Amino acid sequence: MTTTIQDQDSKAPAADAAIERSAAYYRLKADVEDFYYHEADLLDDRRFRDWLDLLTEDISYFMPIRRNVKFGQQAARENTKRGEGISWFDEDKWTLTKRVEQILTGVHYAEEPLSRITHMVSNVQIKGARPEVGAARELDATSRFLVYQNRVEYETYIFVGRRNDTLRLTDTGWKIARREILLEQNILLAKNLTTFF
Amino acid sequence: MPLRNDFDQLVDVKGGFISREIFVDADIYRQELDKVFTRAWLLVGHESLVPNPGDFYTSRMGEESVILCRDKKGEIHVFLNSCRHRGMKVCRYEQGNTSLFTCPYHSWTYTTDGKLQGVPLHRTLYDGVLDREANSLVSVAKLCNYKGSIWATWDKDAPDFITYLGDARIHLDQALDCRDGREGGSEVIGVHKWVFPANWKFAAENFLGDTYHNPSHRSVDLIGIGPSAAAGKKGRRDDELEKAQHVWISFPEGHGVHSAIQPEANDYIESFLDNPILEKYFRHCFEERKRRLGEQARLLPFVGTIFPNTSYHGRQPRGLCAWHPHSPTSTEGWRFFLVDKDAPKEAKEYLRRYYMRYSGPAGMTEQDDMENWLYATAASTGTIARRYPFNYQQSMGAYVTDHPLGGEVSTQITEQIARGFYRRWTSYMQGGDWHELLGAPAGNRQAAE
Ligand code: FES
Ligand SMILES: [Fe+2]
Numbered sequence: 001m002t003t004t005i006q007d008q009d010s011k012a013p014a015a016d017a018a019i020e021r022s023a024a025y026y027r028l029k030a031d032v033e034d035f036y037y038h039e040a041d042l043l044d045d046r047r048f049r050d051w052l053d054l055l056t057e058d059i060s061y062f063m064p065i066r067r068n069v070k071f072g073q074q075a076a077r078e079n080t081k082r083g084e085g086i087s088w089f090d091e092d093k094w095t096l097t098k099r100v101e102q103i104l105t106g107v108h109y110a111e112e113p114l115s116r117i118t119h120m121v122s123n124v125q126i127k128g129a130r131p132e133v134g135a136a137r138e139l140d141a142t143s144r145f146l147v148y149q150n151r152v153e154y155e156t157y158i159f160v161g162r163r164n165d166t167l168r169l170t171d172t173g174w175k176i177a178r179r180e181i182l183l184e185q186n187i188l189l190a191k192n193l194t195t196f197f
Numbered sequence: 198m199p200l201r202n203d204f205d206q207l208v209d210v211k212g213g214f215i216s217r218e219i220f221v222d223a224d225i226y227r228q229e230l231d232k233v234f235t236r237a238w239l240l241v242g243h244e245s246l247v248p249n250p251g252d253f254y255t256s257r258m259g260e261e262s263v264i265l266c267r268d269k270k271g272e273i274h275v276f277l278n279s280c281r282h283r284g285m286k287v288c289r290y291e292q293g294n295t296s297l298f299t300c301p302y303h304s305w306t307y308t309t310d311g312k313l314q315g316v317p318l319h320r321t322l323y324d325g326v327l328d329r330e331a332n333s334l335v336s337v338a339k340l341c342n343y344k345g346s347i348w349a350t351w352d353k354d355a356p357d358f359i360t361y362l363g364d365a366r367i368h369l370d371q372a373l374d375c376r377d378g379r380e381g382g383s384e385v386i387g388v389h390k391w392v393f394p395a396n397w398k399f400a401a402e403n404f405l406g407d408t409y410h411n412p413s414h415r416s417v418d419l420i421g422i423g424p425s426a427a428a429g430k431k432g433r434r435d436d437e438l439e440k441a442q443h444v445w446i447s448f449p450e451g452h453g454v455h456s457a458i459q460p461e462a463n464d465y466i467e468s469f470l471d472n473p474i475l476e477k478y479f480r481h482c483f484e485e486r487k488r489r490l491g492e493q494a495r496l497l498p499f500v501g502t503i504f505p506n507t508s509y510h511g512r513q514p515r516g517l518c519a520w521h522p523h524s525p526t527s528t529e530g531w532r533f534f535l536v537d538k539d540a541p542k543e544a545k546e547y548l549r550r551y552y553m554r555y556s557g558p559a560g561m562t563e564q565d566d567m568e569n570w571l572y573a574t575a576a577s578t579g580t581i582a583r584r585y586p587f588n589y590q591q592s593m594g595a596y597v598t599d600h601p602l603g604g605e606v607s608t609q610i611t612e613q614i615a616r617g618f619y620r621r622w623t624s625y626m627q628g629g630d631w632h633e634l635l636g637a638p639a640g641n642r643q644a645a646e
Binding site: 152 | 386390392564
């Protein structure tokens with residue numbers, strides 16, 4: 001197996017290949033940040049169907065399980081892989097739609113009553129733009145998230161991690177075509193993952 | 198600290214009441230670790246997690262970390278993951294391959310068969326005193342590789358694992374054997390590990406055959422997430438048992454299962470309709486299994502718990518769970534997801550996706566289980582709440598003891614399995630001998646031999 005320092009699932013290029021910080025870059029970055037804030041609003045306002053509309057039909061939504069491995073094996077073995085074995089999430093739009101439908105039944109007791117959730121997004125960077133930064137139709141963006149969940153009375157969870165996304169421009173604006181969610185936990189310190197990241 | 202006869206009062210199997218104390222009390226919990234988890238056979242892992250010499254996988258038994266390891270000669274061991282010097286956790290990696298375990302603290306090293314090998318400055322500091330052999334990693338007393346699944350116990354007097362399983366064995370087999378009826382042949386394709394704030398017995402009991410909690414899965418049944426959901430079927434799995442006689446069985450060792458017996462004709466029930474390749478494959482497996490096992494093929498598994506804390510899902514989805522105690526009110530769940538090692542790629546690909554959307558903390562079905570276990574535990578800790586035992590009076594007496602499957606067999610949903618589980622739990626808590634732990638009535642010890 002060949003391995004590189006970059007996580008195999010991350011399309012983010014190495015730091016030395018960073019995009020030049022031009023005015024066009026900052027304009028694009030602002031657009032992406034705005035998109036993420038809008039996405040967070042939809043989720044936190046529980047507009048789940050509208051959130052689904054932000055996903056392309058061929059979305060790949062992936063959250064690996066993170067493992068404790070020996071130094072030097074991180075790239076090859078730390079994260080479970082997209083497309084093989086068991087991860088927390090490795091799914092398509094059909095499954096994500098099912099998750100939304102389940103919440104909307106009103107009897108999905110793990111989200112009934114609904115949790116109070118806030119998504120914070122930061123550290124946004126554009127790592128690639130195609131065909132070019134000034135006229136991007138598709139881009140790779142990395143960010144950090146902090147998701148706060150309070151459930152019923154005393155249940156509280158804080159999920160912190162990174163996202164590696166590919167966004168695609170459509171007639172109705174940017175959409176998420178690929179998302180990798182790296183939660184900074186090994187054993188999941190929460191009873192459930194009922195929220196979207 | 199509760200005494201022997203206190204447990205008879207806490208667990209009133211005859212009246213059908215079980216005290217909430219056993220689900221929340223810290224003293225009782227400490228005693229469980231001592232009296233149940235040091236004696237019973239516990240699931241540690243699966244041979245497919247350590248396929249090659251030098252492979253290791255860190256696991257748990259009760260609250261404690263253990264190392265499942267295949268030594269240089271290919272033999273499988275299970276050791277306590279704690280250095281004999283000052284107790285440092287010898288291995289903090291989840292999985293890997295090594296020729297030595299080097300303790301990070303003072304660098305004692307242990308070979309893959311657990312022997313103490315390297316002791317820095319041995320000649321100057323320990324010469325003639327330190328007995329290496331006597332300072333090996335602490336090994337379990339007994340270990341069993343049962344059809345690929347690895348089990349162990351700390352009790353040297355425990356019966357062998359097959360005896361321990363008793364008549365529950367053929368039900369567990371259904372989870373471990375190939376879909377086409379060949380023995381064994383499973384592999385683990387991934388492991389979930391998560392912590393939830395509930396007593397471990399809620400999870401164990403849930404899988405004993407608590408079919409009664411179906412209503413809590415209404416949301417997932419309404420939307421449909423089974424292997425024929427994309428083809429338009431509702432529910433969370435295909436109803437392979439729609440024509441079968443369901444059976445709920447309590448075994449004297451404390452195990453309990455919910456299985457089903459197909460009608461004599463044992464016709465294939467359409468399943469995996471989402472994908473024609475899978476539909477064909479599983480139909481083939483069904484027919485092969487029928488050809489191989491004959492009459493025996495009529496028995497199909499659903500779920501079960503092997504006393505005390507190992508549960509299985511036999512078909513859709515398929516896997517083994519260990520409910521590791523963390524505290525009276527918190528549990529670490531581990532699920533080993535299983536497929537046939539030689540299943541076609543498409544089948545494995547479909548199954549892993551189905552398992553993920555069904556199971557565990559990210560699973561649309563089991564999220565609702567966790568919600569129940571948490572709030573049932575939390576609402577039972579109060580001073581007033583503890584005065585009122587849980588009701589276990591469902592289907593009292595509705596079972597037969599002369600069924601060919603053995604144990605106490607019920608053909609209706611029943612809490613007899615739970616009553617049987619806690620009856621045996623009581624024997625452990627009272628420090629019963631192995632005759633009693635295997636379910637032989639007092640004064641009739643012959644039966645266990
Ligand atoms: S604790 Fe392991 S060598 Fe001292
Ligand atoms: Fe359930």
